[in-house]
Amino acid sequence: MKACDNTSVGVVITNHQGRYLMFDRATFPAGAAPAAGHIDAHGSAEDAGRAEVEEELGLTVTGLTRVTGCWRDNPCRRRPGARGTGHDWTIYQATVTGDLTPSTRETKNVRWIAPDALQELADRTVAYAQGRVTDAEFEAAPGIEPVWMQWLADIGAIHVGSDELLQVERLTR
Numbered sequence: 601m602k603a604c605d606n607t608s609v610g611v612v613i614t615n616h617q618g619r620y621l622m623f624d625r626a627t628f629p630a631g632a633a634p635a636a637g638h639i640d641a642h643g644s645a646e647d648a649g650r651a652e653v654e655e656e657l658g659l660t661v662t663g664l665t666r667v668t669g670c671w672r673d674n675p676c677r678r679r680p681g682a683r684g685t686g687h688d689w690t691i692y693q694a695t696v697t698g699d700l701t702p703s704t705r706e707t708k709n710v711r712w713i714a715p716d717a718l719q720e721l722a723d724r725t726v727a728y729a730q731g732r733v734t735d736a737e738f739e740a741a742p743g744i745e746p747v748w749m750q751w752l753a754d755i756g757a758i759h760v761g762s763d764e765l766l767q768v769e770r771l772t773r
Contacts (some may be wrong), residue, residue, distance in 0.1 A: 604681035609648040610636040610691045610751060612667070613659070619712035620757065621657065621700075622721075624742055626708045628677050631738075631745025632721050638676075638687075645690035653694065657710070658701030664692045668754040674747040685773075687688040691751045715757065718744075722758040725749055729767040746771040 612634045613621040622632045633651075635656045642648035650661040673686040702710040713721070724743030727733045733743075744752065749768045752758045760768070 601677050602676040604676055604685075604687070605638050605640050606634060606681040606683040606687055607639040607645070607648075607760075608676075608687035608689050609639055609645045609652060610634055610689060610748070611649045611661070611664070612691065612693045612751075612755065613653070613657075613696055613713060613756070614693070617712075617714075619714050620718050621710070622718070623656075623702065623707040623710040624711050625745060626704070626706050629674075629745055629747070631725070631742045631748065632709075633745040633748045636677075636748075639690075646692075649690070649692050653696060656703050657696075658703075659696040659698045661694050662697050663695040665694075667691055667693050668751055672747055672750075672772060682702050689747075689751070691754075693755070700738050718752070719758050722749060722752065722756065722760055725771075726760060726764045726766055729764070731770050 624632050635653045637652040639648040641643055642651050646664055649664055651663050653659050669687050669690040675685050721743045723745060728738045728743060746768050750765060753760050
């Protein structure tokens with residue numbers, strides 16, 4: 601099994617109607633999320649962001665703006681890297697072009713989500729963190745992938761209280 605490089609990039613994409621391009625992860629961890637992945641041999645975080653959007657969604661990035669990021673203790677499918685379990689995240693907002701051709705290996709249920717529907721997914725993740733949704737229920741009908749809750753709150757895409765974010769953060773460890 602490959603070792604984690606302890607670096608990740610995520611790319612938030614919105615359309616001209618203000619909808620968010622999200623999909624359910626086809627692999628661990630469960631949840632709806634934007635395009636994301638390890639930086640690995642892509643070189644820079646920007647290069648990785650462009651590559652992940654292409655790999656997962658088949659779209660070409662025409663513009664990237666860094667919006668947030670920091671170290672998070674979230675696990676991945678790989679064995680822990682040199683810095684242990686976790687990732688130094690760089691989060692971008694992007695403009696894209698091309699025809700949406702999602703990867704069936706990495707994505708399922710790819711969709712454009714209105715802000716109110718995104719908030720409903722966030723509320724489901726909070727309910728999961730509070731034990732009101734079981735593991736099986738969350739996997740069957742996921743909310744937002746827990747690691748993404750902080751990033752989406754940082755950019756104002758969702759509204760979640762600090763106590764609730766702390767509860768969700770415990771899911772990422």
